[in-house]
Amino acid sequence: MKYILLLFTSLVLSWAFVTPPNAEEILKKVDLNMVTKTKIITSQMVVSGRRSTRTIVSKSYAEGNGKSFTEYLAPDREKGTKMLKLEDRLWIYSPSSDRIVQLSGHMLRQSVMGSDLSYEDMMEDRTLAEIYDAKVVGEEMLKDRKVWVLELNAIVNDVSYAKRKMWVDQTRFVPLKEELYAKSGQLLKQVTLSEVTQIGNRWYPKKMNFKDMLMSGNGTDFIVDEIQFDPKIPAHFFTKAALKK
Amino acid sequence: MKLALQLAYRNLVGAGLRTWLNVGVLTFAFLMIIFLNGILDGWNHQAKTDTIAWEYGNGHLLNEKYDPYDPFSIQDGHGILSEENKENLSPILLQQGSIYPEGRMVSILLKGIEVNQKTLKIPTTNFKENASAIPAIIGVNMATSTNLKIGDQVLLRWRDKNGMFDAKNIIIVDVFKTNVPTVDHGQVWIPITHLWEMTGLENHATYFVANEKFKPKAIKQWNYVSQKELLHDLDEIISMKKSSSSILYLLLLAIALLAVFDTQVLSIFRRQKEIGTYVALGMTRSQVVGLFTIEGTMYSLFATVIGCIIGVPLFWYLSKTGMAFPTSSQDMGIAMADRIYPVYGISLILGTVALVVISATIVSFLPARKIAKLNPVEALKGKIQ
Amino acid sequence: MIRFLWKGILRDRSRSFLPIIIISIGVALTVLLSAYMQGAMTDMVDQNARFETGHMKVMTKAFAANQSQLPNDLALLEVSDLLQQLEKDFPMVDWVKRIRFGGLIDVPDQEGNTRGQGPAIGMAFDLLNPQSEEVKRLQIEKSIVSGHLPKTVKEALVGHDFAEKLNLKIGEEITYFGTTMNGSMTFQNFKISGTIRFGAAALDRGAMVVDIQAAQKMLDMQDGAGELLGFLKTGVYHHEQAAKISQAFNDKYKNDPDEFAPEMYPLKAQNNLADLLDYADMMAGILVFIFVLAMSVVLWNTGLLGGLRRYKEFGIRLALGESKPHIYWMLILEAVIIGFIGSIFGTIIGLAGAYYMQIYGIDISDYTKNSTMLMPSVIRAKITPIIFFIGFIPGVLAMVLGTMLSGIGIYKRETARLFNELI
Structure with missing residues (x-):
């Protein structure tokens, strides 16, 4: 008991006295929460248009960042549409036409299902640490949570956003807000993460809002209904043959 | 024949006012046909010269991966042309971007052009460097649709060669007025050096515009499209317009011929005694028919002469000063100018002369045939038959 | 009096028949060409209408x-x-x-x-x-x-x-x-x-x-x-009508704040077509004017010739004791009647032609290599209100003017001389 108390105190103390931790470590801890070898997510995407709001339900299977397979479940219009991403290639299968169409180049820059996300936004398959150099630039309170403010500057050329700013929960190591900037420093997009819940030993934000800051509108909500970390996903999911099944 | 000509000439000149009225009408029609044709040709010519001046130059040298009709090819359709091949060529680099006037997104085509280029009429000399924003010039149409004026700034978002987003304000330093919508609609022109720097595509070009001194030669990875090929679509429209305007000439000609016909009918009716006299003096009927036909034809010859006397200085003057038209639309896909300089081709003039003379002959001959049926004795008496 | 003139017109074919035919043809041509010009000048606008803007x-x-x-x-x-x-x-x-x-x-x-x-x-x-x-x-x-x-x-x-x-x-x-x-x-x-x-x-x-x-x-x-x-x-764009319809329609939604409420735009208010339309109208106007002018000269000529060749008749009539002004006025009255008859016939013929060209058009696609959707290959006339009376300018005015001019000769020449022309 004494030991436990000692341990606890030392933990608390060490916590309190930590100088801003190294940004890389923060990112690593974030990755521990967010990144898995494989995952299966059932989610809703709420797209608010000028006239109506649509909710698109999909189930995604992902392996690392490189491979993903998504099947749309609702609404009826989208049901049965499947999308396969293997590295930098993207195929879409539509049941109504029974065709597999490959998207490339310019098309990848289009918006996904009318949302504020582009296909390309979903195609990034490197971890943040691989493409950005991070540093802690401050500490703030955000929605009653103490957060580290991280600034990430791209270390490679081929990323969409030259700079990001990330607000990471100091205790849970979950990003709560992210801002994406152009090379010139112009704010382009904002991602707001909320409804952080504990799933197993991870904290995970179940709701994300993506917003294009240059345009008016409410942005796109991405809500996780169900998530499995590190499930076993058979390899055949990530083949073109799976699209037609 | 000579006699017939002399007689016809005397008769016509002798008839005085009547002759000159007919000649006047014919001259008028003759001049009108040439005039209208000249305007239409001038208009077409203008459309062509404007398109050449603003867009086509003496031809385009396109990167082989760039397809002007496929906007998706802009992303990869550019390259560097080796220095020795650059002579007489002016580079244009295309990139896609978006501007955000009043909070809405407008997709645009960014066109980088050399500031000191002289091949195209785009007023690149008006690029003024600005500390805070990228200098840009746009066409009137683009300015209207985006509600931008000279001095306005608007946020531009683009991607560099690696796809990284970048955004910066552009400042509109000039708004140009052009008759060529394809250099105006949805386009923003900026100095190519800026675009190179913005995208990291130093020395890249999507296509080059050739000047008159350019000699086409095979260059690897680049395709030369001559001015003529570029003008193909426009030529088709022009040939279409020409055939539709031919109806106009036919109708104009018809009036003039109506005048000749009218006169012929009347003069044959009135000059029966004269006809009788000719026959009595020993002319064959066909000779008399010939005489009257020549008389009719001579109207057109007189008209040609007078037409030349009036027309040459008039048309020369018009083709030099042009004819002003009120501000015209440029939304039609082909160029239209405010001022049209009529173009008079030699074939047009000779063709019109031939047309007028031949048709006048035919029209004169038709009523004159009646003479052949006249009874000379009755004719001599002047009895109406 | 008019009856007397009518008889003259009906019985003396040379006095009436030919001039009427000439005037009819001339007027018909004027009407047709005017309608054609109105149509041809707006063919680009029509093309826009068909493809993009509607009327x-x-x-x-x-x-x-x-x-x-x-x-x-x-x-x-x-x-x-x-x-x-x-x-x-x-x-x-x-x-x-x-x-x-x-x-x-x-x-x-x-x-x-x-x-x-x-x-x-x-x-x-x-x-x-x-x-x-x-x-x-x-x-x-x-x-x-x-x-x-x-x-x-x-x-x-x-x-x-x-x-x-x-x-x-x-x-x-x-x-x-x-x-x-x-x-x-x-x-x-x-x-x-x-x-x-x-x-x-x-x-x-x-x-x-x-x-x-x-x-x-x-x-x-x-x-x-x-x-x-x-x-x-x-089949033909009339701006006033289109504008009126649009206005009437838009009035209904005037106070509707909904950004998805319908709104009507006449052709002229779209695609910057106003300029082009005005330009076409002006161009058509100029051409019609030129044409009317040319036709006037022709018919004036007809009137003049008609008068000139009747000098001997005037001589007789003067000899019979008619006064010069009377002959002159009779002559002009006659010209007016002939001009009207010719113009009415001509306008009817011309309108029929123009109407045909408005509805069916003349298909010139056979004369051009490649017929395409974007190029108007059917030439249509356009009947505008002005078409109904434009033919009367050369038909009546010019004819009468010509006759008046030739009739002056009646005053100038001595009765004896006019009579002499009888021989």
Whole structure:
């Protein structure tokens, strides 16, 4: 008991006295929460248009960042549409036409299902640490949570956003807000993460809002209904043959 | 024949006012046909010269991966042309971007052009460097649709060669007025050096515009499209317009011929005694028919002469000063100018002369045939038959 | 008095018949040419009307503001009700639905994988409805290079150059890939029913023409349309009428704050066509003026000749004791009558011709190499109010003027001399 108390105190103390931790470590801890070898997510995407709001339900299977397979479940219009991403290639299968169409180049820059996300936004398959150099630039309170403010500057050329700013929960190591900037420093997009819940030993934000800051509108909500970390996903999911099944 | 000509000439000149009225009408029609044709040709010519001046130059040298009709090819359709091949060529680099006037997104085509280029009429000399924003010039149409004026700034978002987003304000330093919508609609022109720097595509070009001194030669990875090929679509429209305007000439000609016909009918009716006299003096009927036909034809010859006397200085003057038209639309896909300089081709003039003379002959001959049926004795008496 | 003149006109054929014929022909030509000029000068505008603007166009306010981006998400909905209302309120207008859309055309290989792709410039017209005038209006059939019009919603016409580039055959299947009005992904297979040539390279590459119902379904625009185009049933654009109709329609929605409320735009208010239209009107005006002038000279000439050749008759009449002014006035009165008769005949003939040319037009596509949709190959006349009286200017005025001029001779010459011309 004494030991436990000692341990606890030392933990608390060490916590309190930590100088801003190294940004890389923060990112690593974030990755521990967010990144898995494989995952299966059932989610809703709420797209608010000028006239109506649509909710698109999909189930995604992902392996690392490189491979993903998504099947749309609702609404009826989208049901049965499947999308396969293997590295930098993207195929879409539509049941109504029974065709597999490959998207490339310019098309990848289009918006996904009318949302504020582009296909390309979903195609990034490197971890943040691989493409950005991070540093802690401050500490703030955000929605009653103490957060580290991280600034990430791209270390490679081929990323969409030259700079990001990330607000990471100091205790849970979950990003709560992210801002994406152009090379010139112009704010382009904002991602707001909320409804952080504990799933197993991870904290995970179940709701994300993506917003294009240059345009008016409410942005796109991405809500996780169900998530499995590190499930076993058979390899055949990530083949073109799976699209037609 | 000579006699017939002399007689016809005397008769016509002798008839005085009547002759000159007919000649006047014919001259008028003759001049009108040439005039209208000249305007239409001038208009077409203008459309062509404007398109050449603003867009086509003496031809385009396109990167082989760039397809002007496929906007998706802009992303990869550019390259560097080796220095020795650059002579007489002016580079244009295309990139896609978006501007955000009043909070809405407008997709645009960014066109980088050399500031000191002289091949195209785009007023690149008006690029003024600005500390805070990228200098840009746009066409009137683009300015209207985006509600931008000279001095306005608007946020531009683009991607560099690696796809990284970048955004910066552009400042509109000039708004140009052009008759060529394809250099105006949805386009923003900026100095190519800026675009190179913005995208990291130093020395890249999507296509080059050739000047008159350019000699086409095979260059690897680049395709030369001559001015003529570029003008193909426009030529088709022009040939279409020409055939539709031919109806106009036919109708104009018809009036003039109506005048000749009218006169012929009347003069044959009135000059029966004269006809009788000719026959009595020993002319064959066909000779008399010939005489009257020549008389009719001579109207057109007189008209040609007078037409030349009036027309040459008039048309020369018009083709030099042009004819002003009120501000015209440029939304039609082909160029239209405010001022049209009529173009008079030699074939047009000779063709019109031939047309007028031949048709006048035919029209004169038709009523004159009646003479052949006249009874000379009755004719001599002047009895109406 | 008039009766006496009538008798003279009817009995002396040389005095009446020929001048009347000449005047009729001249007036008919004037009328026809004027109508033709009005039509020919606006053919580019008509072309715009057929393809893009209609004589009037109904869109939502939001759609209108972003028109160039083909914002189908802002399209009109519940179009059937709107159409019904429009047809009831404006029976003189033929209303049609149009949808324009962008996207990709994807051509599959044998396994159904992508073999080739190209940007699609989609156009949906009311093709299958047998009552629709659209096929005729757009001259689609003439522009088809091979194959035929879509006969079902599952068929489409594609740009000829695109088909050639990918070696597509009629009957082969292609997939349209794009976004619905809600932003969803949409895929639709179409069988190629034919290839079409527009005469503009971009369209020849990427055009895709489908039936409106197919587009509505594939773009989730049930009972929706990007635009409703109205065409005056006379076939000819009249700005005042179109403006009035638009005004009447828009007044109903004046206080509707909804950005998706419909709004009507007359042709002239669209695509910067006002300038072009004014230009065409002016050009037509100038040409008609020139023509009337030329015709006037001809008919003046006719009047003059008619007077000149009757000097001997005047001589006799003077000898019989008629006063010079009386003869002169009789002569002019006669000219007025002849001018009117000729002008009326001529106007009727000319109008008939112009009417024919307005309704059917003269098809010149045979004289041009490639008939395409974007180039007007049917020349149409346009009957405007001015056409009804324009012929009277040369027909009556010029004729009378000519007669007046030649009649002056009556005063100038001695009775004896005039009489002498009898011999």
